[in-house]
Amino acid sequence: MSLEKLAEISRFYGANPEYVIAGGGNTSFKDEQFLYIKASGTSLAQVSPGSFVKMDRAKLAAIWKKDYPADSDAREAAVLADMMSSRCQGEEAKRPSVETLLHDLLAFSYVVHLHPALVNGLTCSRDGEKAAAELFPYALWIPSINPGFILSRAVKNALDDFRAKTGKETANQNQCVIFLQNHGIFVAANTTEEISEIYKRVMETLGKRITKNPEFGSESLSYGNSGRLEKEILDLARKADSAGEWFIKFQRNNQIAAFVAEEAAFKPVSSAFTPDHIVYSGSDPLFIDDASDLEKAFNAHVEKTTRIPRIIALKSLGIFGLANSENAVENALELFKDTQKVAVFTESFGGPRFMSEDQIRFINNWEVERYRSRVSA
Numbered sequence: 001m002s003l004e005k006l007a008e009i010s011r012f013y014g015a016n017p018e019y020v021i022a023g024g025g026n027t028s029f030k031d032e033q034f035l036y037i038k039a040s041g042t043s044l045a046q047v048s049p050g051s052f053v054k055m056d057r058a059k060l061a062a063i064w065k066k067d068y069p070a071d072s073d074a075r076e077a078a079v080l081a082d083m084m085s086s087r088c089q090g091e092e093a094k095r096p097s098v099e100t101l102l103h104d105l106l107a108f109s110y111v112v113h114l115h116p117a118l119v120n121g122l123t124c125s126r127d128g129e130k131a132a133a134e135l136f137p138y139a140l141w142i143p144s145i146n147p148g149f150i151l152s153r154a155v156k157n158a159l160d161d162f163r164a165k166t167g168k169e170t171a172n173q174n175q176c177v178i179f180l181q182n183h184g185i186f187v188a189a190n191t192t193e194e195i196s197e198i199y200k201r202v203m204e205t206l207g208k209r210i211t212k213n214p215e216f217g218s219e220s221l222s223y224g225n226s227g228r229l230e231k232e233i234l235d236l237a238r239k240a241d242s243a244g245e246w247f248i249k250f251q252r253n254n255q256i257a258a259f260v261a262e263e264a265a266f267k268p269v270s271s272a273f274t275p276d277h278i279v280y281s282g283s284d285p286l287f288i289d290d291a292s293d294l295e296k297a298f299n300a301h302v303e304k305t306t307r308i309p310r311i312i313a314l315k316s317l318g319i320f321g322l323a324n325s326e327n328a329v330e331n332a333l334e335l336f337k338d339t340q341k342v343a344v345f346t347e348s349f350g351g352p353r354f355m356s357e358d359q360i361r362f363i364n365n366w367e368v369e370r371y372r373s374r375v376s377a
Contacts (some may be wrong), residue, residue: 003049009192014044022331024276025114030104038093059086068321079149101152108188115184121345124273139177214344217254226250236298252318268343271354278363281335282310
């Protein structure tokens with residue numbers, strides 16, 4: 001019955017784009033012996049009780065007693081191997097979420113981790129930590145840090161420190177709220193009804209502080225010479241990487257028009273706010289001031305980043321989503337729309353704050369996120 005409730009609340013949030021886009025977010029249920037967590041690459045909107053990976057909590061707890069390599073790649077590979085070994089018999093075909101250890105740490109039955117744009121307007125802003133302390137004094141704030149084992153360890157240390165100082169698990173013994181800078185939010189409680197109430201309160205509180213909302217208006221899939229430019233961009237992508245198929249889609253609306261009006265206007269959406277934005281829409285969208293410089297700008301971007309851009313913005317025109325499948329193109333455009341929402345919401349909390357270059361590099365090279373991107377494509 002508990003897994004039925006977990007699947008139900010997962011689908012509820014997964015079907016709402018204000019909370020979840022593409023393969024983002026994860027959920028779990030635990031008892032004394034086992035943790036059931038959403039499999040990596042699975043959409044929350046489509047989960048069933050069989051979509052969760054059954055994990056042995058004793059084996060997960062043993063991970064904290066091990067010493068791992070200092071090198072980030074070696075460390076994450078070793079931790080992933082130990083997490084895979086913590087799966088119960090019969091679960092070998094499923095891959096547990098990278099945040100499994102963090103879910104297991106929280107002393108509540110249910111955990112729902114999401115990336116709402118409204119929440120990330122707070123977590124991806126310059127004054128986010130200060131605003132969070134004012135609006136949510138019962139919540140824990142975790143500074144921006146790479147996902148995976150190092151994030152779980154940071155949360156563990158913060159919870160251990162709080163427990164040592166207060167003798168309590170959390171500020172509110174009936175729930176736990178954690179804001180992750182440049183990432184999202186974790187909510188934990190012993191019933192799904194409590195989870196829903198907490199999310200409702202968080203979203204309403206933030207909504208009252210927002211001074212500006214994104215204005216997308218009607219959407220156009222063609223504008224000016226966008227059709228000709230689509231063909232040119234596809235040709236450039238095929239020349240740069242002929243190994244697979246390439247798909248493209250143009251998009252323009254009121255909010256996009258505002259961001260592409262000039263290069264300075266594009267700055268608030270010119271990098272990555274969260275790991276999800278990197279996974280689905282890339283860490284380095286390309287802005288081109290003059291369409292006549294398209295080939296030169298495209299090739300220079302690929303040479304500099306060693307990646308083909310998933311989002312290409314043309315001044316005064318609109319944006320192009322570019323990827324290896326139609327679904328991946330849709331995901332890129334959806335996540336870039338989320339980037340725009342987050343950028344606008346950050347204006348209520350001191351303006352945008354992107355992930356650091358080191359963190360962006362880590363995500364781009366991390367096998368776990370490359371796996372999630374492949375599965376969702």
